[in-house]
Amino acid sequence: MTDTNDFPPIHLYNTLSRKKEKFEPINKDLVTFYSCGQTVYEDMHVGNAKTFLIWDLLSRVLRYFGYNLKHVQNFTDVGHLTDDNDLGEDKIEKRARMLNEHPMELIDRKINEYYADLDRINFLRPDLAPRATAHITEMIDLILQLIEKGHAYVRNGCVYFDISTFPTYSDFAKLDLKNLKAGARIDVIEDKKNPGDFALWIKAPPEHIMQYTSPWSKGYPGWHLECSTMAIKYLGETIDIHAGGIDHIPVHHTNEIAQSEGATGKKFSNYWLHSEFITQDGVKMSKSKGNFTAIRDLIDELGASPTRFTLLQAHYRTKGDFSMKQAKSSRKRYFRLVRSYHLGVQHLIRKNHQVQHEEFNQSTQILEKFNKSLADDLNTPQAFVQVNTIAKRIDQFRKSENLNQLAFATMLFETMMNVVGLIIPAIDEREIDDVDMMLKLRQNLRSEGKVKEADAVRQFLVNRKYVIQDMDDQTQWYREE
Numbered sequence: 001m002t003d004t005n006d007f008p009p010i011h012l013y014n015t016l017s018r019k020k021e022k023f024e025p026i027n028k029d030l031v032t033f034y035s036c037g038q039t040v041y042e043d044m045h046v047g048n049a050k051t052f053l054i055w056d057l058l059s060r061v062l063r064y065f066g067y068n069l070k071h072v073q074n075f076t077d078v079g080h081l082t083d084d085n086d087l088g089e090d091k092i093e094k095r096a097r098m099l100n101e102h103p104m105e106l107i108d109r110k111i112n113e114y115y116a117d118l119d120r121i122n123f124l125r126p127d128l129a130p131r132a133t134a135h136i137t138e139m140i141d142l143i144l145q146l147i148e149k150g151h152a153y154v155r156n157g158c159v160y161f162d163i164s165t166f167p168t169y170s171d172f173a174k175l176d177l178k179n180l181k182a183g184a185r186i187d188v189i190e191d192k193k194n195p196g197d198f199a200l201w202i203k204a205p206p207e208h209i210m211q212y213t214s215p216w217s218k219g220y221p222g223w224h225l226e227c228s229t230m231a232i233k234y235l236g237e238t239i240d241i242h243a244g245g246i247d248h249i250p251v252h253h254t255n256e257i258a259q260s261e262g263a264t265g266k267k268f269s270n271y272w273l274h275s276e277f278i279t280q281d282g283v284k285m286s287k288s289k290g291n292f293t294a295i296r297d298l299i300d301e302l303g304a305s306p307t308r309f310t311l312l313q314a315h316y317r318t319k320g321d322f323s324m325k326q327a328k329s330s331r332k333r334y335f336r337l338v339r340s341y342h343l344g345v346q347h348l349i350r351k352n353h354q355v356q357h358e359e360f361n362q363s364t365q366i367l368e369k370f371n372k373s374l375a376d377d378l379n380t381p382q383a384f385v386q387v388n389t390i391a392k393r394i395d396q397f398r399k400s401e402n403l404n405q406l407a408f409a410t411m412l413f414e415t416m417m418n419v420v421g422l423i424i425p426a427i428d429e430r431e432i433d434d435v436d437m438m439l440k441l442r443q444n445l446r447s448e449g450k451v452k453e454a455d456a457v458r459q460f461l462v463n464r465k466y467v468i469q470d471m472d473d474q475t476q477w478y479r480e481e
C-alpha cells in the first residue's frame with residue numbers, strides 16, 4: 001500500500017453487519033476482491049452493466065486511495081439453473097437450444113460481446129476473469145471436502161449440501177427457515193434431507209450437452225460452487241471483499257458462505273457488498289423475463305461516456321427505475337460539464353497561460369469533499385455534486401479572468417473524471433485554432449451577407465459533433481465526442 005495520508009478512511013456498507021464499516025484489509029499490501037460475474041447466455045442489460053460498473057468503480061477508488069488490489073470476477077458458463085430450487089434447467093443450454101447453437105459457441109460469443117460492450121464504456125477489466133467450466137476439477141475437490149466433513153451427501157448421482165450441518169446458514173440473509181419448511185417451497189426434490197438443501201453436483205440427463213465426469217455421476221456443478229472455488233483458489237480462504245447484485249443475498253451468497261466456510265472452517269469474506277436493482281417500468285430488469293434494455297442499445301443512443309456517467313449517477317444501494325428519457329437528460333448534464341471544461345481549456349490556451357504556483361485552497365477543498373464522498377461507501381451522487389461545483393468554478397474563473405485558478409480547476413476536473421473512469425473529450429491547441437478559424441470565416445461570411453455559405457460552415461462543424469452557441473458578444477463552442 002502506498003501512502004494514503006491524504007485520503008480519508010474508506011467505509012463500506014457490509015451486508016454481514018447491515019452497517020457501514022471502516023475498511024481494513026487483511027493484508028495492507030494487497031486487497032483481495034471477488035465479484036460475481038455474468039451468466040453468459042443473453043445480451044448484457046443496463047442493470048447488469050450498472051452492477052459491474054460499480055465493482056469497476058470500487059477497484060478504481062481503492063487504487064486511487066493507494067491500495068494494491070487483486071480483483072477476480074468470474075464468468076458463469078455452466079450450472080446456473082432457471083430455478084433456484086435446483087429444479088430448473090441450465091440457462092445456457094436452454095438458450096443455446098433455442099438458437100440451435102452449441103452452448104460453448106454461445107458462451108464464447110457472449111463473452112466477446114460482454115467485453116465489446118463494456119470496453120466501450122471504459123470498463124476496468126478485473127485482473128482475472130476465470131470461467132466455471134475451467135474449474136470442474138477444483139469444484140469436485142471442494143465437494144469431496146464437504147462430504148468428508150459431513151456437510152454434503154450423495155443421492156442418486158447428485159450431491160447436496162446439508163444446511164442443517166451449518167447452524168448459521170440463515171444468518172446472512174436473515175432467512176426464516178421455519179416458514180420455508182412450512183411450505184414456501186412446494187416443489188422440493190424428494191432426495192433432499194431438508195427443503196433448503198442445495199445442489200453441489202447435479203446428475204445430467206443423457207441429452208444434456210455440458211456434462212463432466214465425477215465420482216458421483218456424469219453431470220455438472222451447482223451454480224454457487226464455482227464462486228467459492230474460484231475465490232478460494234485465486235484469492236485465499238478468507239478474502240477482503242465479495243460483491244454481487246442484491247438478488248444474490250438469500251440464495252447464491254448464502255450458499256457460497258455455507259460451502260466455503262463448511263470446507264475451510266474459516267470466515268469466507270470480511271465485507272459483502274450488494275448493488276441494488278435497476279428496474280424498468282417498476283419491474284426488475286431481467287434477462288429471463290425479457291424486460292430489459294441492452295447496454296449496447298443505450299451506448300448507441302447516448303454515446304459511451306454519457307452512458308457511463310448515467311450509470312454512476314445513483315448510489316449503488318439505491319433502487320433506480322431506468323427510462324430512456326431520464327438517460328437522455330443525464331446525457332445533457334454530462335455535456336454541460338464538458339462544455340465548462342472545454343470553454344475553460346480554450347480560454348487558457350488562447351491566453352497561452354502557464355500555471356503559476358499559488359494558493360489553491362478553495363478548489364482543493366472541493367477535491368477533498370470528492371474524496372470523502374467516494375470514501376463514504378462510494379457515494380457517487382455526492383461525488384458528482386463536487387464535479388458540478390468544480391465545473392461552476394471553471395466558468396467563474398474563466399469569466400473573472402483568474403487564469404491560475406482556472407488552470408488549477410481544469411486540472412482538478414480532469415483528475416475527478418479520471419478517478420471515476422470518465423473519458424472527457426480532449427481538445428488541444430491545434431483543434432482550438434482550427435475551430436476558431438472556421439468560426440471567424442463564418443462570421444466574415446455572415447457580415448458579407450452570405451448566409452447560405454455561413455450556414456454551411458456551421459453545418460460542417462456540427463457534423464463533427466461541435467456545438468456552436470452564439471452569445472450576445474461572442475460565439476462559444478465545445479465538442480460532444
Ligand code: AMP
Pocket residue numbers: 036037038039040046047048049050051052244245246247248275276277278279284285286287
Ligand atoms: P446474471 O448474469 O443474471 O447472474 O447477473 C449478473 C450480475 O448482474 C449479478 O451480479 C446480478 O445480481 C446483477 N443484476 C441482475 N439483474 C440486475 C438488475 N436489474 N439491476 C442490477 N443488477 C442486476
Ligand code: ZN
Pocket residue numbers: 035036037227244252
Ligand atoms: Zn457468485
